[in-house]
Amino acid sequence: MPAARSAVVVGAGIGGLAVAGALARTGWRVTLLERSERLRGEPTALLLWPGGVRALHALGLGRGLAAIATAAPDRGLRRPDGQWLVSPRAEPAGADREPLLVHAEDLHDTLFAGLGDQLEIRTGVTVRGPATGDRPAVTDGRHTWTGDLVVAADGLDSVLRPRVARCSTVVSAGATAWRAVIPWYRAPRLPADLATDGHTYRPGYQFFSASLGDRGSAGASRRGGRYWRATVTGAPRPEPPATQLDLLRRWFDGWHAPIGELLAATEPDDLLQRELRVVRPAPSRYAAPVGDGALVLLGDAAHPLAEHLGQGACLALEDAATLVAGVREAVPGAPLRAAVAGYDAARRARVAEVLRRSRRLAATGPLARRPPAQARRRDRAAAAATDWQPPPG
DSSP: OOOOEEEEEEOOSHHHHHHHHHHHHTTEEEEEEESSSSOOOOSSEEEEOHHHHHHHHHTTOOTTGGGTEEEOOOOOEEOTTSOEEEOOOSSOOOTTTSOEEEEHHHHHHHHHHTTTTSEEEEESOOOOEEOOSSSOEEEOSSOEEEOSEEEEOOOTTOSSHHHHOTTOEEEEEEEEEEEEEEETTTSOOOOTTSOOSEEEEETTEEEEEEEESOTTSOTTOSSOEEEEEEEEESOOOOSOHHHHHHHHHHHTTTOOTTHHHHHHHOOGGGOEEEEEEEEESOOSOSEEEETTEEEEEOGGGTOOOOBTTOOHHHHHHHHHHHHHHHHSSOOTTHHHHHHHHHHHHHHHHHHHHHHHHHGGGBTTSOGGGSHHHHHHHHHHHHHHHHOOOOOOO
């Protein structure tokens, strides 16, 4: 067993929670720093592609997944008038090929439970950047936290990214997404023969909806309901949520059922708005050596994606599984630096493949103009999201 090693994880999102708990379970002394006053997930849902599911199992966190996740198979592709551009598959692709839908708060609870009691959690800490010295360290301007490894899981606006990728900056992707989960007690009752799930496209607009569990029971999710996501070309709206919701109802007026019904059942407090942004140029590396240790980028701090496949959370989980497998037995010095270099190479190759496959599938692309070609691209991008396997370890 390696001598005691220490890690500082900055950010308690999905990737930060996953890597902090896994490092602690493999013998690292971990300090988790979070800007918010308490740890909590977002009141929305997200897709977990098979790569992300495998990462959770590799991290020892997959046991309870069946209790909180709902299968989200391919439901085809439609125009706003309901005409099928690509019909749903007659046969499911299989459990190892289809994504799962999970409430983000349920996943957060699972990851939080996996933290255990072998790490220190500090909330209300706003990290300002890396600290100077011959060991990896971060500071909030008053206090400094030092470790053999610093993991920057602090999101798209990472304050630690410049230490690794100085030339990369955050820019708008030219679109904004809105998401909501309508709880079952408010969700509209829809005809049994109505195709309720799936994607609908028009140039500049996208709408996706899916069910979280089943009405009238706990279903597969402890927080069930109907989830929807709308993506529209343009900047985020400065108006209050009630006005934003009125705009969405106007923009999607006349689209096929149940889109109007879902928007009508949504309340302003359900709504989450997020501008889609990316990092340009993409970081040329995801890790930098510091003395005998390293500073590592993970999740959106390394590779934020604006594409519609919902790969952000999955790639963060893959990052965590890859990093933990690499540093499990590594001690500070050459072994740790070599392990981190391996993580850097593996993750840059993986993300480049996902980007190559999915860049042309940006949510605001003109899918309806060439649906067969775009459907083939979508299938190839989905394959890239599916085929990842965790490293041995």
